[in-house]
Amino acid sequence: MTERTSVYRIFWRLPLILWQGAFFVVPVAFLAVMTFWLVKNYRMEPDFILTNWEKTLGRGVFWDAYWLTLWRAALAAVIATAIAFPAAYTLAFRMSERTRRFALFCLIVPFFTSFLVRAYAWQVILAEGGPVNAVLGSIGLGPYVMLNSGFGAMVGYLTLVLPLVVIFQTWGLSAIDRNLIEAAWNLGATPLRTLVRVILPAARTGIFVGAIFAFILTFGDFVSPFYLGGSKPPTLSILIIDTTKSGQQWPRAAVVSMMMILTLFLTSAAALRIAYRGRG
Amino acid sequence: MTEPLVRFHEVKKRYGSAFAVKSLDLDIQRGEFVALMGPSGCGKTTTLRMLAGLEQPTSGTITINGKVMNDVPAHQRDTPLVWQSLALFPFLSVVENVEFGLRMRGIDTADRRERALKWLDRMGLAGFEARRIDQLSGGQRQRVALARSLVTEPEMLLLDEPLSALDAHLVIRMQGVLTKLQRELGITFVYVTHSQSEAFAMADRVVIMGQGEIEQIGNPREIFRAPKTRFVAEFVGRNNILAGPVSGGVMTTAQGPVPVATADGPAQIVVAADTVSLSRDRPAQGPAIQAAFLSEEFAGTVIICYLEAADGTEFKAQVTEAQLSALQPEPGQPFWLTWDASRVHVMKA
DSSP: OHHHHHHHHHHHHHHHHHHHIIIIIHHHHHHHHHTTOEEETTEEEOOOOSHHHHHHHTOHHHHHHHHHHHHHHHHHHHHHHHHHHHHHHIIIIISOHHHHHHHHHHHHGGGGSOHHHHHHHHHHHHSTTSHHHHHHHHTTOOOOOOSSSHHHHHHHHHHHHHHHHHHHHHHHHHTSOHHHHHHHHHTTOOHHHHIIIIIHHHTHHHHHHHHHHHHHHHHHOOHIIIIISTTOSOOHHHHHHHHHHTTTOHHHHHHHHHHHHHHHHHHHHHHHHHHHTTOO | OOOOSEEEEEEEEEETTEEEEEEEEEEEOTTOEEEEEOSTTSSHHHHHHHHHTSSOOSEEEEEETTEEOTTSOGGGSOOOEEOTTOOOOTTSBHHHHHHHHHHHTTOOHHHHHHHHHHHHHHTTOTTOTTSBGGGSOHHHHHHHHHHHHHTTOOSEEEEESTTTTSOHHHHHHHHHHHHHHHHHHOOEEEEEESOHHHHHHHOSEEEEEETTEEEEEEOHHHHHHSOSSHHHHHHSSSEEEEEEEEETTEEEETTEEEEOOSOSEEEEEEEEGGGEEEESSOOSSSOEEEEEEEEEEEETTEEEEEEEETTSOEEEEEEOHHHHHHHOOOTTOEEEEEEOGGGOEEEEO
């Protein structure tokens, strides 16, 4: 009996193991190995040198890009979490089940078009002679330069992550036992204190998971900083492009990638720990 | 008569076109243990929730301590409720759960901790204060929920089927805990349940509700032995109901003539299953009707026999094990039911 169960277990896990092995573990291992290779006459040669790590991590450009990317990803996660919450709260507590399902479907619709197309759309909307400046101009403001700036990049990041964050938060909030909210009122909590003391702690996991997703997607995004942020100063994703383009420095780009993977791994692990702390 | 703690005056609650509570007039006295009992959908929980301010009445007034409460929001009332699901906060420790109400009232940290610990101790939960809720047993959670509701020393405690999720042996124990607490504290308990045994075991007064209206209010004995309406007679106890016109001390029922000591006119009588005896032959005297045996149900020390009269009416008779083995009933077999005519309860038709 146990033998059969274990065979079944392996059988059902096999696709996941193969997929993760072939398309995640092996490439990452290859990437890690590549960081020690040598580039000679624009061609890579297997080797074991530490130069790529020293040259990359020794440059101020890398660290400027690193802190910029980290800061932007953290900021985008915080802003997305804050903007998404009222929407998720409304969807979870004020809407009927039907409306909620329809709204969640609408939140998936943006993913039907390529993010690149959506970024191009923002280029038109945020342009100096675009509709946003036209509206602001009609009340005597602007024109503002919104493209090719940190603001432009942030608009891109939020376009990418906001629907996902709303979905995660709505799930988190919908799962709260309504009796807990009523119990808080019943014990003398005002609506505001109910939100802070009961709803937020009870929805903590959904809120954190949404924020983690926002952070991960923003941290690695290339489209927003390139097409809307003007690629200067460069983020890590743009640094990778630049490094591969200039002199075929694939191993050094791999170093940047390894640093990104490491950072995402550590931050997500820490955030998930907080998200699930005190949960069974 | 002193002013009641709670007064419902012509309270109605409507959801769309459906009435959850049709028209409720009810006074609840200080220090009373009142049970609201009825089948699901009878409006008992809605009534309790209106008292806590979690639902607003469509019309009518609810007064607590002489003050009209209709527009007082839930968080400004002192009407703690114990939920069926208990609704303990899973992200807070045991003592933080108990402290919650005090914290919301702005009691300072040291004071509220002391009061919470005192209540945990009283509930036999000393040493459990740092536990998480999911590390407690069902009975322990129940007591945390009680401590959380009582820590603010309210004048009344509302309970919404708090024992229905517990194992049978724990229910009996918690009934003891609740009645003892209510006596010691001297506060009002308003207890919603669909369980007759819980209501009758604990309450001073039982309010039977059916379809949004009060059917009868009385102490458990009155309700059990003298149901006012057919609904109550069918809902509580194991009762047989006979109906028909009475003339000269004889009621003409669908099951035949039955002697009844009541005035002429239409009437209904309630014959409790425990006052009915069964026999194969027609008894020499007293009321008797004939019915075919259907099935039996073991109810602990006694057995309930179900029988069907020729017109399809179901009858119940409570017998002992010895009586059952003497009768040896087979399904479909006819029996005579008889009872002591002086022990029947006469209802208005």
